[in-house]
Amino acid sequence: MNNTKNPLLKKKNGLLAGGTQNLVIILAAVVLFAVFYLINPGFASKGNLLTMTKALVPYAILSLGVTFVIATGGIDLSIGTVCFGSAVLAGALCKTGVSVDEGTLWLTIPIILVTGLIFGLINGFLVAKCKIAPFIATLGSMLFSRGLTAVVAEAVRETSSAIKYPSTGWFQKIFTNYNGFPIGIVWVIVLTAICMVVMYKTKIGRYILAIGSNEEAARLSGINTDKYKIIAYVICGIFASLAALFYVAANPSLNLAAGNGMELDAVAGVYIGGTSTTGGSATIIGTILGSMILVIIRQGLNLAMSGGVGISATNITFAVTGIIVVGAVMLDVLKKKNANKVKIETPKTPANK
Amino acid sequence: MGETILKMQGIEKHFSGVHALKSVNFDLRAGEVHALMGENGAGKSTLIKVLCGIHKKDGGTIEYLGKEVSFHNIGESQDAGISVIHQELNMMNHLTVAQNMFIGREFMKNGLIDDKAMEAEAQRQFDKMGVKINPAAKLGDLTVGKQQMVEITKAISRDCKLLVLDEPTAALTLPEVEELFKIMNELRDKGIGMIYISHRMDEINRISDRVTVMRDGEYVGTVNTAEVTKDDIVKMMVGRVIMGEQKTCSTCPADADVILEVKHLNAGKEVKDVSFQLRRGEILGFAGLMGAGRTEVARALYGADRRQTGEIYINGKKTKIKTPEQAVKNGICYLSEDRKRYGLMLDKSVTDNSAIASVDDFIQGGLINDKKMRNMSAEANAKLRTKTPSMEQLLKNLSGGNQQKVIIARWLMKNSDIFIFDEPTRGIDVGAKSEIYTLMDELVKQGKSIIMISSELPEVLRMSDRIIVMCEGRKTGELDISEATQENIMQLATMREEN
Structure with missing residues (x-):
């Protein structure tokens, strides 16, 4: 049969799956933006926009990475502590005196990235080969990475104050502030593009989505499902440590207690973005939009509460984030329910005569 | 009444x-x-x-x-x-x-x-x-x-x-x-x-x-x-008559090459010392009651479960098959009885489902050529007369027969030689059934070989060139289609081991 006349070849879908969902999120972001602007016009000031852009960077990168794991139907709870822990570890190993100085700073980059890679491998191995449920496996490595990096840091550091990275210099120029320009956002755009290509146009992404859709079917189709699950966790781990670079560039003084809960914000961003909670379909753009929503809410509430209301903006932010995550997933569930109602029983095509 | x-x-x-x-x-x-x-x-x-x-x-x-x-x-x-x-x-x-x-x-x-x-x-x-x-x-x-x-x-x-x-x-x-x-x-x-x-x-x-x-x-x-x-x-x-008569004699020449030989296959308690040969262009039926171990033979052969012992020869060459990946590389494919669980990605498109085993063929410069993938999937599905409004249709919206065709398309695109059909027409209506039979006949005419596991005796008798009967994990008999009847198959299928 000639391809051009094949009745099966009709309409075509674009690369950006989930277009309407993205529009909804963009609309929500605009509405939120407007509301916060009305409450406090300072919200739209240049300074505040810069702050939000900077805050977005590490979260967006964490979310991008974990999107791959969620697409397999898994979850990675260790990204927050791996992100933070890898920075603490590298800082402790490379410091001279109290802080990391210019001479050894470059060395922290490979240490951070390798730490992320190793934790990704560990998570992938536990989930794919040991068949441990992703929630449990990564809960374990979350606690383990938090504990281990702190212990190593303590042992090496000998003092009890925070680990300090240089607060100005080439590190900032590359990762957060290039002569006043929030360079991190460029990285986010580049990484987003890379993730889209990997997710939608390479074998890795295709197989990851296949695993999330039906792992047994993928395996019986001849796909080495264990391998691709491990790859998903490794991508996630490396992105967690990448996020660490941007985090320390913007927050050079690391306190051991920070970083807790970062993973939940990142995962929340992915769900708000519309990636399926059970895997199989993922939207990279949605993930970025989802993290944007979270940053807008966090910063917006911060400003709105700054008038001396007497309530902590951080706590309100937790509560609101919780509502939004559940709401976003509920919308997704409702959408699926409606989609299932419209059942096409026997599509009519002239294919059979 | x-x-x-x-x-x-x-x-x-x-x-x-x-x-x-x-x-x-x-x-x-x-x-x-x-x-x-x-x-x-x-x-x-x-x-x-x-x-x-x-x-x-x-x-x-x-x-x-x-x-x-x-x-x-x-x-x-x-x-x-x-x-x-x-x-x-x-x-x-x-x-x-x-x-x-x-x-x-x-x-x-x-x-x-x-x-x-x-x-x-x-x-x-x-x-x-x-x-x-x-x-x-x-x-x-x-x-x-x-x-x-x-x-x-x-x-x-x-x-x-x-x-x-x-x-x-x-x-x-x-x-x-x-x-x-x-x-x-x-x-x-x-x-x-x-x-x-x-x-x-x-x-x-x-x-x-x-x-x-x-x-x-x-x-x-x-x-x-x-x-x-x-x-x-x-x-x-x-609105038309379809009736399957029993095949009277094998359509596979007796001197056709042995494409697959399985020797002393054992898998847990379910498969006990099963040996058989499959010829090029042959449909080898596996009959037996449920729980006779037929699906387990297929899965062991396909590397889907851990196979304990046994030897597999493909085209006379001893071949190691421990995972489905290796089986697929050696030209074997498996179409499970439970399509929803083991075969289909229900919330993915016809294209995705058809091409999932052959993604490698569409990679150019490290990236997937989606257009080519879609065209080839459409071609394979058109040949099989899959009824779907478009290649983007999600598999859950197709009927059972058309879902089965999409899976057949998957393996045609992979150019598999040995098709293992496990209950190929389960949950498929009469009209589509006969289409699946026709497709299977076409496959063997093209030189593919088929292992067909079926619990429906009329189906076994209509499709097979040769029939292996199993009972409680053992092979209890092998019949040429010319000598097979429902009665002697049932007799073999219930030949339990005395002890």
């Missing part, structure tokens, strides 16, 4: 542009088995769903026990005495039989659930039905046949007056089918009206009093089963 208990008239139903039911009539009398037939998509399930309140009807009337009714949900219809036994059983495998039977209406004692009393009541019900099931057993430990008995008993214990059986025999062995029919006859004597949905003609002839046929959402007609032949019914269903 008793009075009319159900009268559905002029039932209409639309789904966003699809006219699913067009003025359908159906009636049922007490103590009658009324078969409802039609190809997949003919509207049978939709009609049942309208009856029991899952779908709201757009027009027409339903009269039940002399009153006009309109149920809003399945709970209302259940309370009114209408029970549906679904094709795929919806029960909780981790709970006991009794807990399943009384789910939602547990017996209570001092505010706690009284399992003992529920088990006793379940036992009483089973005794009444004459079935032997332990009420305290975990439901998941029972065979599919027994699980179905539990569901039927559950329905009866709810004082059901109208029982809908949606393809109840699809997963049953022959003795289980016999037991089901025995029970159905007893229910008939008790005056329970039954709507029986099945694709199996032999069963319709045996068990039903009347047959109503639907086609494309339309009511075709109702006939008394005794007055018509199989072919009449099939004609009503599809």
Whole structure:
């Protein structure tokens, strides 16, 4: 049969799956933006926009990475502590005196990235080969990475104050502030593009989505499902440590207690973005939009509460984030329910005569 | 036969542009088995769903026990005495039989659930039905046949007056089918009206009093089963005659190359020392009762489960197959009996499902060429006459037969040589069945080889060139098609080991 006349070849879908969902999120972001602007016009000031852009960077990168794991139907709870822990570890190993100085700073980059890679491998191995449920496996490595990096840091550091990275210099120029320009956002755009290509146009992404859709079917189709699950966790781990670079560039003084809960914000961003909670379909753009929503809410509430209301903006932010995550997933569930109602029983095509 | 208990008239139903039911009539009398037939998509399930309140009807009337009714949900219809036994059983495998039977209406004692009393009541019900099931057993430990008995008993214990059986025999062995029919006859004597949905003609002839046929959402007609032949019914269903006669002799030349040889395959308790050969262009049938170990042979050969011992030779060369990945690389493919679980990605498109095994072929410069992938998938599906509105259609929206074709397309695109079909036509309607048979015949004509596992003897006899019969994990016989009959296959299939 000639391809051009094949009745099966009709309409075509674009690369950006989930277009309407993205529009909804963009609309929500605009509405939120407007509301916060009305409450406090300072919200739209240049300074505040810069702050939000900077805050977005590490979260967006964490979310991008974990999107791959969620697409397999898994979850990675260790990204927050791996992100933070890898920075603490590298800082402790490379410091001279109290802080990391210019001479050894470059060395922290490979240490951070390798730490992320190793934790990704560990998570992938536990989930794919040991068949441990992703929630449990990564809960374990979350606690383990938090504990281990702190212990190593303590042992090496000998003092009890925070680990300090240089607060100005080439590190900032590359990762957060290039002569006043929030360079991190460029990285986010580049990484987003890379993730889209990997997710939608390479074998890795295709197989990851296949695993999330039906792992047994993928395996019986001849796909080495264990391998691709491990790859998903490794991508996630490396992105967690990448996020660490941007985090320390913007927050050079690391306190051991920070970083807790970062993973939940990142995962929340992915769900708000519309990636399926059970895997199989993922939207990279949605993930970025989802993290944007979270940053807008966090910063917006911060400003709105700054008038001396007497309530902590951080706590309100937790509560609101919780509502939004559940709401976003509920919308997704409702959408699926409606989609299932419209059942096409026997599509009519002239294919059979 | 008793009075009319159900009268559905002029039932209409639309789904966003699809006219699913067009003025359908159906009636049922007490103590009658009324078969409802039609190809997949003919509207049978939709009609049942309208009856029991899952779908709201757009027009027409339903009269039940002399009153006009309109149920809003399945709970209302259940309370009114209408029970549906679904094709795929919806029960909780981790709970006991009794807990399943009384789910939602547990017996209570001092505010706690009284399992003992529920088990006793379940036992009483089973005794009444004459079935032997332990009420305290975990439901998941029972065979599919027994699980179905539990569901039927559950329905009866709810004082059901109208029982809908949606393809109840699809997963049953022959003795289980016999037991089901025995029970159905007893229910008939008790005056329970039954709507029986099945694709199996032999069963319709045996068990039903009347047959109503639907086609494309339309009511075709109702006939008394005794007055018509199989072919009449099939004609009503599809508007054409299809009948599978037994193959008289093998169409595979005796000197064809042996493409696959399996020696002393052992896998756990399920497969014991099975050896066989497969020739190029041959259909090798695997017959046997459920649990005979046929699927396990296929899965062991495919590397899907850990295979303990055994040797596999492909084209005379000893080949190591420990994973499906290795099997696929060596040209073997496996089409599972349970397509939803082991074959399909239901929420992915026809293209994705067709091309998933051959993604490697579409990679250019590290990236997937989606256009090429889509074109090749469309080509493969067009050859197989897959009915789908577009290549973007999600697999869950296709009928069983078309889903099966998409999986065949998957392996054609991978250019596999050895096709293992496990129950190739399970859950597939008559019209699509014969298409699948034709496709299989075409495959062997192209020099592919097929291992076909089937529990339907007419299918085994119609398709196979050679038949291997298994019982309890052992190969109990090998028959050339020219000497095979239903009788000698059944004899071999029940040849249990004495000890």
